[in-house]
Amino acid sequence: MLKLNLKIAWRNLWKNKVYAAINILGLALGLTAFVLMILYINHEESYDKWSPELKNVYQIREKHDFFTPDNKEHWNEVSNSRIANLIRTKLPQAVAVTKVDNDWDFGSGYSVKTENADPVMVNNIKDSDSSFFKVFDYQFVQGSADKALENKNTIVLKEDLALKLFGTTRALGKTIRMIRWRDDKGNLLTVTGIVSEPKSPQSVGFSAIVRTGNKDKDPDEPTNNNYCLMYAKLNKASDTLVLNQTLQKLYVDFKKNLLKGQKQDDEDIHKPEKVPGLKVIPLENVHSNPPYTLSWFEKLKPVMAISAFLLLVSIINFINLATAQSVQRAKEVGVKKVLGSYKRQLTAQFLIESGLQSLISLFLCIVLIEMVLPTFNQQFNVALSFWHNAKLFVLIAQLLGLFVFVTLLSGLYPAWILSNYNPVAVLKGNYENGLRGIALRNVLVVFQFVISVTFIISIGVMEMQSRFMSNKDLGFERGNLINIETGYEDKFAERLKKIPGVQYVATTTQVLGNSFNVPEEIQYKGKPIKLNTVTVTMDALPALGMKVLQGRIFSKEYKSDTVNTVVLNEAAANLFGKNLLGQTYQKTDWQGKNNIFQVVGIIKNYHNEGFDKAVLPTVYKVTKLGGTSNTNNLLVRFNTAHYREIISKIEKEWKIMYPNFPMVYTSLEDAFSKSLEENRQFMNMIILFSLVSVSLSLLGLFALSTFVAKRKTKEIAVRKVLGASNIQIVSLLNKSFLILVIVANLVSWPIAYIIIKKWLEGFAYRIEMPFVPFVTATLISLIIAILTVSIQARKAAITDPVNALKYE
């Protein structure tokens, strides 16, 4: 019986190839978006779950206000290094406690030298203490967890890095020189272990763990603190709540002891807002609870909602098409009923059919995923995989669950409708069950189109905004300009200037890709003005290709430029008022001394951060008066576009000066593209969703028009007999759907307007709300709707009316 039913199911699918293909494709699309989401969630969920031992590992978090983005107290991942010792000695459950470097996001790693090889930059080398591998249960390919970091100046490599440095994982006992900045003498480290990469991602990621000895001790002065990450392994999984109460008490006592004799601080810690805070959270919860920012789950929520919704829409489409198709099967139902089939047997049969279709969709979805995954990974900077998934079984179970869910949801209603056909009515050839449920279908189609039109409008506006951004005048010349990641040194700069083709060599603390803002408050004619200070060298402004609006920029010809002159940008000048050139303002420094500065020029605003941030009112100065700041920017401007060779000459000079540290540089062109990157990724995601959404709503419309055309077969036949032309009949059917699409457009305009307005407000530099995308989206939706409906309408119009009227 099952075999026969499957056979019938297959023959039916084959007979209605087009419908089946549409059904299956639609479902596959919805599933693909959803399964991608599942893959992503699985990936995020799998953080720090690569060993059962990690169940007893906890991250230590302290409440403090150092390094916090808003300078307020938060529970921080980086904590006072003294806590490690406190827990080690005072908490009996603690088996091991380790301190390890945080991921700081400046700099691009350390230089690593092996034997006679050229130095290479390696990211993510972290300094830790002897306990690291006692807390984290890594699998040692060579060496052992107990012995690896026993001594100072040792390093444990991940397999990848070992292969990269030595070409083999058998690197035990070899030595490495690690140089942390360009004129660091460096540490000579011995390789004491190689660990394999765990199957799932880790919140404490590293390419190598070193023990330099810096993490072994705490600062002597009680008021000096070191901050780092800390992890503790306990002898058994404990109740975090109880544990945290104990820790809190321990820490308050500890702080009191530490600050004994320093009366003021001692009183401070009794104020409620200054009570020290210490807690631990299980390692498995670390990734989902980042400090300051939203967790991945919160960030993903809207996307999850959209993808779940798209799946639902594709299921509803499936139901719509299936019920529209069901008329064809009515006879079969009627006959089977009089042959002695139970209703539930019929229900089962139709469920099997939708099961067959959703199974095919699922396979198609897997194929689709295999196809889009590389792009997806690249887009969202993750390494998801389907077949090489660490938890393939879990994934397959999830897919099975999804399969059952989709089959039941999409199959039950059509099966119920079908198995309820009354055999008498069916066998008499009179089985129109009217337009029952048509209102619901209309609402659904409107709903789908609202979403699609909103997406299309959004894409239009986003496209216009990104074009605006990539073509916007940045206020500086980004071509032929590179930024070497290093500080300014006269000796090196002079050598570079001698290379032909190099026009300027300069430094600034403010450049696209690496801007550092030093806020200050000055007094101008008695009123305070808040400014952002940027330290530059003489050539920095011309190197950037600044446009001068008034006065002049710095030059060696003016002795005063090294004394007290400043250049303002437009934004700052606006705060000061008019007739500014030659005027002076004063600033009180930290010693209470009044410094007088003279304004000599005003330059056009230039962008040094993404377009979401407004250009700050900024003062540029060369003089050391009032303090300077320094970041790793060395700007080199070339007077030719063919500067590849010049860069290799610069690298030669660099090697002479700093043989142990490779040169790292970016072109400003790349820095600019990078600043647009996030926006581009977001836009690509929206385009992806729109594609799925638009295809689904077209399928929905197709289903509905099929359904209606079927229902109106008789009406169409009668009209044709009365003399209606094919065109008249096509437009008759089109009209009712166009109304739906127009309604959807009317609904989506204000929705799109509100959402897009909000999105645009995220940019300090943005386009005016354009009108064109709205009109275009409406036109597009109307045209594709007409095309879709006309396929069905034409079919209905050209059928011979005799067939429809025969049995009347």
Next chain:
Amino acid sequence: MIQLTNIEKYYANKGVKNYVLRLVTTTINQGEFVSIMGPSGAGKSTLLNIIGMLEEPTYGIYNFLGEDVTNLNERKRIELYRNHIGFVFQAYHLIDEMTVYENIEAPLLYKKVGSGERASRIADLLDRFNMVAKKDLFPNQLSGGQQQLVGIARALAAQPSIILADEPTGNLQSAQAEEIMSLFKKLNEEEGITIIQVTHSEKNAQYGSRILHIADGLIKEDVAVTA
């Protein structure tokens, strides 16, 4: 075998009763070949549907094989379909997605006949109706008469005691119609299968043993056919 007592069927529409059948009382015995005749809209098909339990009478008592089946639950009714009643339709109503063989096999599957017996019964039927060569064809590859033969073979497969046929030759040319009617007659006479058919044709009615004339929902005449 079949006892109808005061069967009435009406549709209430805005308080007005539209009678299709009125006070129909009759008995049909095992082995009879009854033709129901009458003008369009007389209620012939409704009567046949009631006999076939596809419709329920609004009023009256229906005994089938000595059992009151007026209000029968689905399970019991389906048991009767599986074991006692075979249907033949004017439009054949073969399942388009199934081959000739599979169409004939379907009722046996529902009846849970073992595969060996199933195969031999179908082989027997195909043989009898000269359709062995056509067993793997689909209905739309057959002529109307052939389709109706398959329809009858399907009705016979479950070895019913009664066949209900609603204008079985209505869509057929006269030569084919004659063939079908002789087949019915043969089945009736040789195998003792009770047959009730609805027909417009006086000629077809002559193949049976008894004619019920119906008009306006009433049995006007109940005559035996004299051969």
